[in-house]
Amino acid sequence: MLALAVDLAGGAAPLGHRVAGQAEGSASPPVKLVVVLIVDQMRADYVDRFRGDWTRGLKRLLDQGAWFSRAAYPYLNTVTCAGHATVSTGAFPRTHGIVQNGWYDRETGRQVTCTEDPNVQPIGYGVRPVGGDSSRWLLLPTFADEMRTQRGARVVTLSLKSRSAIMLAGRAGDAVTWLSASLDGWQTSSAFSPAPVAAVQQFVSAFPIAADYGKTWAPLLPASRYLDPDAGENEDPPRGWAASFPHVLKGAGNSPDDVFRAQWEQSPFADAYLGRFAAALVESLQLGRHEGPDVLGIGFSSPDILGHSFGPRSREVQDMYAHLDDTIGTLLDRLDVLVGRNQYVVALTSDHGVATIPEQLRRSGQKGGRVSAATLRDTLERAAQAAGGPGTYIARVGAANEVYFEPGMYDRLRARPAALNVVIKQLEAQPGIARVFRREEVRDAAASHDVLLRAAALSYVPQRSGDLLLAMEPGWTFAGIGTTHGSANLYDQQVPIILMGPNVKAGEYREAATPADIAPTLAALSGIAMPRAEGHVLRSALTTAPRSQSHGQSSPTP
Numbered sequence: 001m002l003a004l005a006v007d008l009a010g011g012a013a014p015l016g017h018r019v020a021g022q023a024e025g026s027a028s029p030p031v032k033l034v035v036v037l038i039v040d041q042m043r044a045d046y047v048d049r050f051r052g053d054w055t056r057g058l059k060r061l062l063d064q065g066a067w068f069s070r071a072a073y074p075y076l077n078t079v080t081c082a083g084h085a086t087v088s089t090g091a092f093p094r095t096h097g098i099v100q101n102g103w104y105d106r107e108t109g110r111q112v113t114c115t116e117d118p119n120v121q122p123i124g125y126g127v128r129p130v131g132g133d134s135s136r137w138l139l140l141p142t143f144a145d146e147m148r149t150q151r152g153a154r155v156v157t158l159s160l161k162s163r164s165a166i167m168l169a170g171r172a173g174d175a176v177t178w179l180s181a182s183l184d185g186w187q188t189s190s191a192f193s194p195a196p197v198a199a200v201q202q203f204v205s206a207f208p209i210a211a212d213y214g215k216t217w218a219p220l221l222p223a224s225r226y227l228d229p230d231a232g233e234n235e236d237p238p239r240g241w242a243a244s245f246p247h248v249l250k251g252a253g254n255s256p257d258d259v260f261r262a263q264w265e266q267s268p269f270a271d272a273y274l275g276r277f278a279a280a281l282v283e284s285l286q287l288g289r290h291e292g293p294d295v296l297g298i299g300f301s302s303p304d305i306l307g308h309s310f311g312p313r314s315r316e317v318q319d320m321y322a323h324l325d326d327t328i329g330t331l332l333d334r335l336d337v338l339v340g341r342n343q344y345v346v347a348l349t350s351d352h353g354v355a356t357i358p359e360q361l362r363r364s365g366q367k368g369g370r371v372s373a374a375t376l377r378d379t380l381e382r383a384a385q386a387a388g389g390p391g392t393y394i395a396r397v398g399a400a401n402e403v404y405f406e407p408g409m410y411d412r413l414r415a416r417p418a419a420l421n422v423v424i425k426q427l428e429a430q431p432g433i434a435r436v437f438r439r440e441e442v443r444d445a446a447a448s449h450d451v452l453l454r455a456a457a458l459s460y461v462p463q464r465s466g467d468l469l470l471a472m473e474p475g476w477t478f479a480g481i482g483t484t485h486g487s488a489n490l491y492d493q494q495v496p497i498i499l500m501g502p503n504v505k506a507g508e509y510r511e512a513a514t515p516a517d518i519a520p521t522l523a524a525l526s527g528i529a530m531p532r533a534e535g536h537v538l539r540s541a542l543t544t545a546p547r548s549q550s551h552g553q554s555s556p557t558p
């Protein structure tokens with residue numbers, strides 16, 4: 001089998017003329033499948049706090065894999081769509097274009113989501129699907145795209161969230177599947193398939209979500225293992241659940257209804273379902289069983305949905321990870337059989353972290369609070385009118401760092417620098433606001449030594465971002481209840497990166513790394529190029545074949 005050579009010493013640089021065969025006698029068999037697991041809202045410290053609970057998949061990844069314990073997103077807008085796009089393209093939002101989960105579209109004057117596409121049709125699996133979604137807003141090819149075009153890979157991605165499944169895949173895929181916004185079934189879109197994919201239809205018909213109706217989520221671990229009390233302050237459980245265990249998936253009536261489905265999405269049963277779904281598709285679509293490597297991507301969304309409700313200091317979150325350990329263990333066991341042990345590579349990471357519930361922070365003597373986007377908008381509008389004269393200035397204050405002015409109004413204020421300064425000063429004086437960045441100062445600041453300014457610059461795309469970008473004080477959040485993420489504070493930026501598979505050296509790596517390094521590293525392990533990636537190959541964790549095996553050239557790893 002021929003593999004393109006990727007020069008590990010030169011990172012993900014374009015290949016130039018170097019094309020070499022598989023190094024003969026190389027120690028490991030070629031990679032047949034690349035598995036990317038993105039656990040939504042998995043903070044880096046969860047590994048330290050919870051790893052003693054783990055006995056299966058997460059433990060296996062830590063024991064046999066390379067764990068980058070100090071990895072972090074370097075940018076400001078730590079949200080799901082941006083994170084998944086960063087992992088899949090190996091680049092940052094200013095380059096891949098996905099600045100938020102959604103943004104204010106100045107052309108149409110309305111909010112768009114990061115996947116909406118009026119030119120594609122939704123395609124449902126036995127449900128009435130909604131929307132029309134694709135990767136049209138994504139400006140770079142993904143790792144999966146490159147694997148399809150360079151190696152003929154089959155691509156399967158799954159998530160509860162459309163943005164997770166779609167950003168993991170990119171332009172196309174054999175089965176790109178997500179939960180319908182109505183939560184009552186699965187869907188894809190005509191961007192990926194002109195009709196329902198038979199293998200997906202087969203699984204969802206055989207295993208309806210409603211089969212989990214009536215189940216009880218009881219704590220998995222002995223009571224003494226939990227680090228935090230049950231029923232923490234200001235938790236925000238979904239309808240029908242109390243703040244403490246057990247949680248019954250019973251809905252509001254006597255049959256699977258919307259209340260049941262909202263409970264299901266934040267239970268461990270949803271992750272387990274995705275794990276079984278993925279294993280079934282690996283088998284039915286024969287991933288890893290033909291010439292060239294394939295790609296499986298899973299966005300485990302439930303830890304995020306649960307985390308927003310219960311916060312990181314909850315027994316629910318700790319228990320969710322104990323269940324996820326089991327789900328991932330079962331999946332890896334299945335891959336050992338279907339693909340072959342040590343013949344697939346796994347990368348596990350997260351799209352962002354999360355803040356502690358502010359009231360819990362304050363109770364323990366730390367600072368924190370809640371910022372209202374509506375209040376901020378009123379304050380800003382009044383300040384702008386006082387400084388710049390009558391008119392409507394503010395179009396939108398997104399609950400995620402962005403302030404958009406009405407057309408022409410930002411420039412009107414800018415024309416009188418003193419007026420703009422007054423407005424920004426007033427904004428910076430609001431509780432919870434650490435810094436306010438103007439669009440003209442972030443535009444060329446991607447290499448700035450001012451860490452926070454650089455973070456804003458890496459999240460900035462002129463046509464999509466706000467005229468002003470807000471950076472929050474630690475502990476402060478836009479969430480009205482429960483908690484959220486989306487800031488440049490470390491608890492939102494720091495996530496684990498774990499790689500496992502042939503040619504990966506086990507151990508803990510304390511060097512600086514970002515999730516943008518994952519795609520270039522997987523590319524090196526798979527023998528493809530990611531010429532537009534900004535991340536670096538995580539070379540310290542890879543074994544390299546001896547130079548003599550590669551026709552005098554730098555050697556390909558696999």
Ligand SMILES: [Zn+2]
Binds near residue numbers: 041305308485
């Ligand atoms: Zn979230």
